[in-house]
Amino acid sequence: DTEVTQTPKHLVMGMTNKKSLKCEQHMGHRAMYWYKQKAKKPPELMFVYSYEKLSINESVPSRFSPECPNSSLLNLHLHALQPEDSALYLCASSQLLGLSGNTIYFGEGSWLTVV
Amino acid sequence: DAKTTQPTSMDCAEGRAANLPCNHSTISGNEYVYWYRQIHSQGPQYIIHGLKNNETNEMASLIITEDRKSSTLILPHATLRDTAVYYCIVRAEYGNKLVFGAGTILRVKS
Numbered sequence: 001d002t003e004v005t006q007t008p009k010h011l012v013m014g015m016t017n018k019k020s021l022k023c024e025q026h027m028g029h030r031a032m033y034w035y036k037q038k039a040k041k042p043p044e045l046m047f048v049y050s051y052e053k054l055s056i057n058e059s060v061p062s063r064f065s066p067e068c069p070n071s072s073l074l075n076l077h078l079h080a081l082q083p084e085d086s087a088l089y090l091c092a093s094s095q096l097l098g099l100s101g102n103t104i105y106f107g108e109g110s111w112l113t114v115v
Numbered sequence: 116d117a118k119t120t121q122p123t124s125m126d127c128a129e130g131r132a133a134n135l136p137c138n139h140s141t142i143s144g145n146e147y148v149y150w151y152r153q154i155h156s157q158g159p160q161y162i163i164h165g166l167k168n169n170e171t172n173e174m175a176s177l178i179i180t181e182d183r184k185s186s187t188l189i190l191p192h193a194t195l196r197d198t199a200v201y202y203c204i205v206r207a208e209y210g211n212k213l214v215f216g217a218g219t220i221l222r223v224k225s
Contacts, residue, residue: 004158031211033213042202042215042216042217042218043159043215044215045212045213045214048211048212050211055211056211056212088156090158090159092158092213103149103161103164104161104213105161106158106159106160106161107158108157108158109157109158
């Protein structure tokens with residue numbers, strides 16, 4: 001069973017709305033990730049946080065704004081999205097970056113529909 | 116991170132072993148082989164990983180060839196619930212990314 005919890009499970013938002021996706025883990029992990037997955041495609045990395053600091057941004061548009069308020073929480077703020085941003089957004093976490101054989105665990109995802 | 120090649124899809128009879136191959140001919144000495152699966156509409160689920168030696172856990176076995184250029188994930192007794200997309204991923208020892216390829220669609224049939 002996953003110990004990465006994502007809310008909401010489903011979100012429908014208009015192109016002018018501001019919304020947020022939330023992710024929480026209580027495994028003591030210090031690295032957290034956001035992935036985006038379009039239908040019938042593999043997940044694609046968006047952001048990586050390490051010790052609450054952004055360490056990787058895969059050239060994601062600024063309408064996606066990540067935030068890591070503490071070691072257990074990860075948010076993805078959404079503003080002025082386009083319909084093509086509709087996708088499954090996956091949060092994941094792992095122990096410290098750089099650990100040998102460091103396993104990444106995923107949440108169940110948040111389904112986002114932009115109308 | 117090294118690239119992997121997997122068959123697009125495979126079928127397996129329920130109760131039989133499912134053997135999922137993966138080629139990673141450009142793997143480096145410090146790169147691990149990871150396997151994840153994704154059941155429809157769910158998040159990816161970690162299955163197993165290994166470096167050089169064969170590995171086994173409660174879900175599966177991972178067989179890595181001696182030259183490390185290919186591996187096989189074995190689900191010993193496949194059930195209908197094992198129907199999923201299976202991803203073979205090569206990741207650096209100190210890598211902070213997990214880069215997914217297209218994966219293999221495994222269909223377990225009764």
